[in-house]
Amino acid sequence: MEFIDYQLENREQFWEELDGILTQQIHSASLIEAAVRTFLRFVGKHMDQFLAADEDLAQCGLRFIGSPVFVKHRGQVRRRLITKMVGGECDARTLLMIGVVLLLDGRQHVDTFEMMEEESACRLMVDVLWRTRETDPRLHSIMLELVYELCRVQRLQRADLEAISTDFIEFLFQTIERNDDYERDPYSYGLIRVLLVLNEQYMLSGQGSGHDRIRVRIPNKVVGTLRLRGGHYRAFGSNIIILLNREREVCVQLLILKMLYQLFTTPETYEYFYTNDLRVLIDVFVRELHDLSDEAETLKHTYLRVFYPLLAHTQLRHSHYKQYELVKLFRQLEGRGRSQHFRPVSETTARLVTRCMHVPWLQAAAARSELPSPDLLAPDMALANTSTLSLPSSATVTENLTGASRTVPVKTLTTTLPEVDTLPNGNGVELISA
Known part of the structure; x- marks a missing residue:
C-alpha cells in the first residue's frame, strides 16, 4: 500500500x-x-x-x-x-x-x-x-x-520538567501580556492553561511514586518567574481571576485555585495582584462558597484553603474589604443557624473556616458579631500536595478543533497522596490518600 x-x-x-x-x-x-x-x-x-x-x-x-x-x-x-x-x-x-x-x-x-x-x-x-x-x-x-x-x-518525569526552560516560561507570560484579552483570543486562553498545568506539575515534583519519578522537588519556574518579574506580567493575574469568575469546568477551577495558593503563600508574590482584582476575587469566592452544594464539599474545601492566605497575606489585610459579609459567610459555613434537616458540617470544613476566622482583621468584626475568636491552626499543606491528574468517568470530547462535542467514557488515573485530607483532582473526582 x-x-x-x-x-x-x-x-x-x-x-x-x-x-x-x-x-x-x-x-x-x-x-x-x-x-x-x-x-x-x-x-x-x-x-x-x-x-x-x-x-x-x-x-x-x-x-x-x-x-x-x-x-x-x-x-x-x-x-x-x-x-x-x-x-x-x-x-x-x-x-x-x-x-x-x-x-x-x-x-x-x-x-x-x-x-x-x-x-x-x-x-x-x-x-x-x-x-x-x-x-x-x-x-x-x-x-x-x-x-x-x-x-x-499525566505526571511528567524529571527530564520532561527540566527540559522546560525559564525562557520558555517567560515567552508564555510575555505573549499573554501582549494580548491580554483572552476572551476574544483562544490562543491566550491556551497559554494561560499551559502555565496553570505546569504549575501543577511543579507542585507534584517532590512526590515520588516510582523508581523513575521525581523525588527532589524541582524549583517552580512558573512561580519563580512571577517572584522575580511579576510586575511585568500582570495580565496573567488579571486573566486567571476573570477566568475563575466564569469557568464552570472543575478541572480549570482547581488549577487556578492551586496557582492562587502558590502565589498567596510565597512572600515575594503576596502582592502580585492589583487590589481591585483581589476585591473581585473575594466576590467570586463568596459567591462560589454560597452556591456550592454539600455534594461539592471537596471543591468548597479547596476554596477555603486558598481563602486564608488570600485574606492574611495580600494587601487586603490593610483594606478590610467586606469584612462583615465575610464573617456572615463563615458563620453560615460553620453551620450556625443551619436547619437540622441538613447534614452536619464536616470537621474539615469547620477547621478551615476556623483558620479563616483567625485572620486578625476579621477578629474585631467577628467579636462584634458575637463570634468566638478561634485558636490558630497549623498551616494547611493539603492543597500543595494533591494532584489534579486524572479523568472523570465521563468527559466532554471535542469532535473538531473548535466545534461541537459529545460525551464518551474514559478511564480514571489514580494518584496516591500522602495527606490525610482528600481533595478533588483536576476534573472533580476525589483522590483518596494513602
Whole structure:
C-alpha cells in the first residue's frame, strides 16, 4: 500500500481517495506501517489545498481514528505515530497531522497520553512550541493543546520538567501580556492553561511514586518567574481571576485555585495582584462558597484553603474589604443557624473556616458579631500536595478543533497522596490518600 503521487481536482476527490486509503484490509505489521505512511504522505501533499480550514483538518483526523486501520490496530498505530513524532523525522505538515490525530484520540482515550509520556513526547512538543512561536501558528496551537492535555492527565518525569526552560516560561507570560484579552483570543486562553498545568506539575515534583519519578522537588519556574518579574506580567493575574469568575469546568477551577495558593503563600508574590482584582476575587469566592452544594464539599474545601492566605497575606489585610459579609459567610459555613434537616458540617470544613476566622482583621468584626475568636491552626499543606491528574468517568470530547462535542467514557488515573485530607483532582473526582 504505497502512495501514488497524482493531482486531485476537487475536495470530493480528496475525501474519496482518503477513504480508500483508510479502508484497506490490514493483515500484517508491515501493512500497518505502510498504511500509516501512506496516510501521512497523502495528507501532507494535499494539506494546503484541501485542509486549510481547521474544521477540515479535524475532520481528517476523526476519519483516521474512526477507520479500520486505526480501530483494529489502535495500539500499534498510536505507537508508530508517537515514535515518528519524537524521532525528529517529520516535516511540519506531518507533525501537524500527527498532532491532530493524537489530540483527538487522547481526548477520548487516556491511553494515548500515557503512551506519549512513556516516549517523552512532552520534551519534543515544548521544543516545537518554542521553535514555531513566530513561524507556524497552526502547528504551534496544536502543540499547545497537546502539552496541556498531556500534563493534565499525566505526571511528567524529571527530564520532561527540566527540559522546560525559564525562557520558555517567560515567552508564555510575555505573549499573554501582549494580548491580554483572552476572551476574544483562544490562543491566550491556551497559554494561560499551559502555565496553570505546569504549575501543577511543579507542585507534584517532590512526590515520588516510582523508581523513575521525581523525588527532589524541582524549583517552580512558573512561580519563580512571577517572584522575580511579576510586575511585568500582570495580565496573567488579571486573566486567571476573570477566568475563575466564569469557568464552570472543575478541572480549570482547581488549577487556578492551586496557582492562587502558590502565589498567596510565597512572600515575594503576596502582592502580585492589583487590589481591585483581589476585591473581585473575594466576590467570586463568596459567591462560589454560597452556591456550592454539600455534594461539592471537596471543591468548597479547596476554596477555603486558598481563602486564608488570600485574606492574611495580600494587601487586603490593610483594606478590610467586606469584612462583615465575610464573617456572615463563615458563620453560615460553620453551620450556625443551619436547619437540622441538613447534614452536619464536616470537621474539615469547620477547621478551615476556623483558620479563616483567625485572620486578625476579621477578629474585631467577628467579636462584634458575637463570634468566638478561634485558636490558630497549623498551616494547611493539603492543597500543595494533591494532584489534579486524572479523568472523570465521563468527559466532554471535542469532535473538531473548535466545534461541537459529545460525551464518551474514559478511564480514571489514580494518584496516591500522602495527606490525610482528600481533595478533588483536576476534573472533580476525589483522590483518596494513602
